[in-house]
């Protein structure tokens with residue numbers, strides 16, 4: 001509740017022209033958005049591009065934010081839209097064919113060695129996610145990583161709850177054989 | 186009995202979260218006991234929950250968080266409180282004639298940067314178009330008329346900026362027309378301004394956001 005109120009306050013100030021309030025608001029959620037983008041694009045630089053697109057859209061649409069719901073949920077609706085657009089346009093780009101994205105990712109990451117160890121787990125997780133279609137990955141992402149309710153996911157994606165449930169069931173079926181490796185760990 | 190997976194599809198997550206009634210829980214468990222597919226969906230969902238919990242949040246690389254964040258221009262007067270300014274025709278006219286509007290004890294004052302020779306006509310035009318646009322947009326904006334929030338101020342500032350950039354050529358053309366024709370061809374000018382205004386209303390995303398915002402305000406009541 002406190003967090004909610006603080007979001008509203010920052011938004012109000014940002015709309016009034018306070019850059020520091022805007023930066024505070026961005027910083028509060030950018031980790032969440034960035035990691036979301038990362039899991040959806042499998043690629044650091046794409047995640048960065050997508051995250052910036054999301055925040056540009058958030059900034060532009062901020063005046064239309066009603067303030068009567070959770071800002072996070074509203075923001076993630078924009079993120080879902082931008083992600084769909086992004087993946088669609090990347091799909092048309094021959095430089096970004098599915099399958100290439102996961103390789104070399106962690107070799108180009110300029111983080112210290114300890115980080116590499118830490119994120120090795122993430123690479124395993126992304127390999128599991130990579131077996132899913134974008135539609136399936138989106139619902140898995142929003143349900144299992146973001147922990148939104150089906151109603152919230154429906155609002156964010158514009159997809160009916162019943163369809164989301166069917167997609168999730170299908171996604172869980174697709175994970176057949178891929179989860180076993182994870183189970184052992 | 187052949188399973189259509191519907192029970193598990195509908196209730197799996199609530200089952201895992203322990204949110205089902207005993208009756209529903211039993212139904213889900215029965216389905217999983219009889220259907221290998223549903224059983225596997227359940228096992229994968231549990232595994233996926235554990236998998237997701239193992240994700241290590243990666244730090245966000247440094248980036249410029251305010252690069253695109255255009256700050257609203259500082260306004261000392263309260264001219265933005267004029268609801269009908271939302272009308273795009275007004276925004277255009279303001280750009281064309283460099284209108285300065287301020288409120289004082291005498292009420293609303295309108296001043297022009299140049300074009301002194303057309304002041305009278307323009308003033309009448311402003312009133313006319315204000316009326317026109319009021320009729321057009323009042324239905325949508327009246328609900329928000331008394332709710333002068335910062336959101337709309339920012340949007341107006343944005344809209345004026347954008348209008349200025351996008352319509353400069355159009356506007357120059359019209360200004361030239363005004364100067365040379367001296368409103369001899371009133372009907373043609375009317376048409377141009379009106380179509381420009383309508384075009385703006387249809388195409389300007391800021392206008393639609395404004396409308397959205399107004400609708401939201403209405404819904405809040």
Ligand SMILES: [Zn+2]
Nearest residue numbers: 188190220223
């Ligand atoms: Zn079944």
